[in-house]
Amino acid sequence: MTVSQALKSKEFWIIWFVWIFMGAAGISMINLSKSYSIAIGKPGVTILTTFNLANGIIRIFMGWLTDKIGPRLTGTLGFLLATIGYFIMPHTTNVSLVSLCAAGVGIGFGTLFTISGPLAADIFGLKNFGTIYGIIFIAYGLVSGIVGPAISGMILERTNNNYFVVFIYLGIMSLFGTILILCIKEKKTNKNIKDNIENKNENENENENIEPTSNPNSSPKNNTNTINNINEKASVTIEIECENKSTTSSL
Known part of the structure; x- marks a missing residue:
């Protein structure tokens, strides 16, 4: 003023x-x-x-x-x-x-x-x-x-x-x-400014105490697709190893 x-x-x-x-x-x-x-x-x-x-x-x-x-x-x-x-x-x-x-x-x-x-x-x-x-x-x-x-x-x-x-x-x-x-x-x-500052600090402290359990951008569907991809890669790896063993035995 x-x-x-x-x-x-x-x-x-x-x-x-x-x-x-x-x-x-x-x-x-x-x-x-x-x-x-x-x-x-x-x-x-x-x-x-x-x-x-x-x-x-x-x-x-x-x-x-x-x-x-x-x-x-x-x-x-x-x-x-x-x-x-x-x-x-x-x-x-x-x-x-x-x-x-x-x-x-x-x-x-x-x-x-x-x-x-x-x-x-x-x-x-x-x-x-x-x-x-x-x-x-x-x-x-x-x-x-x-x-x-x-x-x-x-x-x-x-x-x-x-x-x-x-x-x-x-x-x-x-x-x-x-x-x-x-x-x-x-x-x-x-008083209003003081209350707003205190509320903001409390919210920040609460957020710091919460540990993230998963990626916030992930979804159950994405998680399922990721697991399937890992299983497919593992199966391919096992098949390749088996073929290599068979070839070695024949020689």
Whole structure:
């Protein structure tokens, strides 16, 4: 698919806005973890460390899961965990539960980076993948910072540091990302190619294991004629030998 065709497609803009919403939700957690921990009187390093660990480690599992069920369903699962984390977080001051919620947000953020490449490649192909993916990434690099940390900071200033409002706002961002990823229709191109290759390899292995028992071009009639010809030649040979012996005896 060309860049022009990609920009005209519905899927491109869905992925673009997924990056805005989920990117905003993820990057805001980095900025808010310290200030929120101070507000509730807890050590901020625990919350931020949990978020970063979940964000990094989960990418291995989500990559494996993407190979199994596809990027669309994998993204839905990860984004939903981030949504739940943000909606629960403002209702507790327990550092363990807050850290668990932050881990949910980290999982969603890590999932975003994991599924985006395979999803874009499946939909738009590999010919212009670099350019198309670069344009998609503008949503995160340029817009997410405004929609996430900038507006979150503005909300805190206008509400006298009311974290309930800002976490609900970010939870809604995550929810929008979850809904949008469900609107994408995967083309299943890569999966079909993989299945065809596997089926071809299986058929080749089966053919190699079968030993040929006869010439495939031969028939029962041809085999019978061949046997008769051999018998006739043998009879002629025997008769010639007998005549030679008789001649020798006479001499």
